[in-house]
Amino acid sequence: MSKMKAAVFVEPGRIVLESKPIPDVGPLDALLRVTTTTICGTDVHILRGEYPVAKGLTIGHEPVGVIEKLGSAVSGYEEGQRVIAGAITPSGHSNACLCGQHSQDGAGTPHGFRPLGGWRFGNTIDGCQAEYVLVPDAMTNLAAVPEGLTDEQVLMCPDIMSTGFAGAESGGVKIGDTVAVFAQGPIGLCAAAGARLMGATRIIAVDTVPERLKMSRFLGADEVVDFKSGDPAKTIRELTDGRGVDVAIEALGTQGTFESALRSLRPGGTLSSLGVYSSDLRIPLDAFAAGLGDNRIVTSLCPGGKERMRRLMSVIASGRVDLKPMVTHRFTLDQIEEAYDLFAHQRDGVLKVAIAA
Numbered sequence: 001m002s003k004m005k006a007a008v009f010v011e012p013g014r015i016v017l018e019s020k021p022i023p024d025v026g027p028l029d030a031l032l033r034v035t036t037t038t039i040c041g042t043d044v045h046i047l048r049g050e051y052p053v054a055k056g057l058t059i060g061h062e063p064v065g066v067i068e069k070l071g072s073a074v075s076g077y078e079e080g081q082r083v084i085a086g087a088i089t090p091s092g093h094s095n096a097c098l099c100g101q102h103s104q105d106g107a108g109t110p111h112g113f114r115p116l117g118g119w120r121f122g123n124t125i126d127g128c129q130a131e132y133v134l135v136p137d138a139m140t141n142l143a144a145v146p147e148g149l150t151d152e153q154v155l156m157c158p159d160i161m162s163t164g165f166a167g168a169e170s171g172g173v174k175i176g177d178t179v180a181v182f183a184q185g186p187i188g189l190c191a192a193a194g195a196r197l198m199g200a201t202r203i204i205a206v207d208t209v210p211e212r213l214k215m216s217r218f219l220g221a222d223e224v225v226d227f228k229s230g231d232p233a234k235t236i237r238e239l240t241d242g243r244g245v246d247v248a249i250e251a252l253g254t255q256g257t258f259e260s261a262l263r264s265l266r267p268g269g270t271l272s273s274l275g276v277y278s279s280d281l282r283i284p285l286d287a288f289a290a291g292l293g294d295n296r297i298v299t300s301l302c303p304g305g306k307e308r309m310r311r312l313m314s315v316i317a318s319g320r321v322d323l324k325p326m327v328t329h330r331f332t333l334d335q336i337e338e339a340y341d342l343f344a345h346q347r348d349g350v351l352k353v354a355i356a357a
């Protein structure tokens with residue numbers, strides 16, 4: 001049996017490059033030879049044991065590659081074609097998909113709905129930090145990379161661009177809106193870029209890391225607020241003459257940023273939450289106008305599927321958004337343990353790493 005190199009979760013604190021069999025291709029699958037991938041903040045949670053996955057699972061959910069082999073029932077693609085697949089790989093036929101909630105694809109049980117069902121790579125099935133990855137439901141998930149775009153140009157599409165943009169889209173950003181984005185990690189940066197693309201004309205980004213605030217101005221923000229220099233919600237209310245923002249996007253997943261986002265909204269504004277929270281949230285009565293503020297609170301899980309990927313790549317191809325500068329460091333798959341070390345410790349101003357085959 002042929003073998004491949006794959007970054008495997010061994011135990012908390014250890015993701016190790018190991019040799020694994022190249023997977024067999026089922027009728028609906030496609031086998032990709034991964035040419036470039038990256039590491040996500042979520043992978044760091046997996047590394048630290050904060051998000052449990054099975055021992056021996058290959059990590060990674062952001063693949064750019066070439067079709068090596070197509071399943072017998074897959075049509076519309078060719079072997080050798082350059083493609084990406086989203087971090088979320090919906091089946092296309094679940095109830096959630098048919099309700100339009102592709103990311104939540106997953107079986108409902110008599111005890112409730114299993115959330116996050118669409119997130120399979122590096123979660124419930126082997127992921128793409130490997131020489132090869134098996135893409136399930138290939139006809140729902142494979143999107144051809146337009147001629148002329150490099151791997152690094154489309155590397156953000158599978159996850160952080162899709163997620164960040166979803167923050168602006170779910171928030172219902174409109175032309176002329178004022179938008180605040182709390183946290184300018186890769187997700188928040190993409191949310192700011194998405195808000196600008198949707199027509200927001202004043203974007204206020206909150207973080208403290210100088211390189212990130214600089215990137216934020218490049219990608220979307222008109223103004224930046226350092227959360228270490230005072231209460232950011234108060235600063236935002238001052239900057240908007242007491243009016244508050246139309247949409248506040250939360251891109252960290254903490255009580256503090258959620259609360260600041262709520263407190264910076266205008267009456268009737270929308271809090272669009274992207275962060276992954278690790279404890280219960282409290283909604284302070286005053287920030288919530290006792291339930292009478294006409295506010296909306298919405299959440300989003302990274303949208304996947306080939307049509308979403310096609311749209312995101314068309315944004316890149318149009319030149320309206322350029323996320324390539326977010327790739328600050330480059331490694332090969334053989335160096336992935338080193339890449340995890342740098343990325344997990346946020347050393348050397350790292351934003352995103354590219355891992356090439």
Ligand SMILES: NC(=O)c1ccc[n+]([C@@H]2O[C@H](COP(=O)([O-])OP(=O)(O)OC[C@H]3O[C@@H](n4cnc5c(N)ncnc54)[C@H](O)[C@@H]3O)[C@@H](O)[C@H]2O)c1
Pocket residue numbers: 040041042159163182183184185186187188206207208209212227251252253256257273274275276277300301302
């Ligand atoms: N909804 C989804 O589908 C989805 C997908 C991927 C990631 N996420 C989540 O999105 C969040 C952000 O991910 P990331 O990779 O961009 O994170 P990151 O850790 O790279 O960046 C977080 C940023 O937050 C900043 N920060 C810290 N405290 C802050 C504060 N009080 N106010 C403002 N900024 C603050 C940090 O300086 C840093 O720049 C995480 O919770 C992640 O799990 C959600």
Ligand SMILES: [Zn+2]
Pocket residue numbers: 040041042043061087159160
């Ligand atoms: Zn991710």
